[in-house]
Amino acid sequence: MCCWPTATPSWSILVKRYAPTSDWLPDDPVTAAAVQRWLSIAAGEVCYGPAMARGALQWNMPGEPVLAAEIAGRLLGFAEQHLFDRNWLAASHITLPNLAGATHETTKVLFPGKF
Numbered sequence: 001m002c003c004w005p006t007a008t009p010s011w012s013i014l015v016k017r018y019a020p021t022s023d024w025l026p027d028d029p030v031t032a033a034a035v036q037r038w039l040s041i042a043a044g045e046v047c048y049g050p051a052m053a054r055g056a057l058q059w060n061m062p063g064e065p066v067l068a069a070e071i072a073g074r075l076l077g078f079a080e081q082h083l084f085d086r087n088w089l090a091a092s093h094i095t096l097p098n099l100a101g102a103t104h105e106t107t108k109v110l111f112p113g114k115f
Contacts, residue, residue, distance in 0.1 A: 008039050011096055024096045034090035038097035045075040 049071030
């Protein structure tokens with residue numbers, strides 16, 4: 001998932017502009033709330049957990065790698081438990097939080113050792 005402050009609004013604009021009838025950002029209130037929950041997790045726990053740990057350890061960026069690793073461990077445990085009996089984070093189909101997470105993981109595969 002992305003943790004840049006402008007990522008979520010940018011992705012939301014792109015979806016609403018170019019795929020307004022898609023399921024990326026559902027209109028159903030319950031599913032929309034689940035999507036927002038995971039986007040909030042991306043802006044918080046993902047940013048201050050795994051992203052900060054990687055930045056501090058690989059790029060010598062400012063941060064507390066030990067605290068970040070603790071946050072990452074809790075987050076990944078939570079996500080693993082959440083995904084135990086489902087395929088997608090927020091709905092019964094792919095939504096924006098899954099795409100953001102896939103982008104993060106794909107970047108690591110395409111540029112090994114860089115991210």
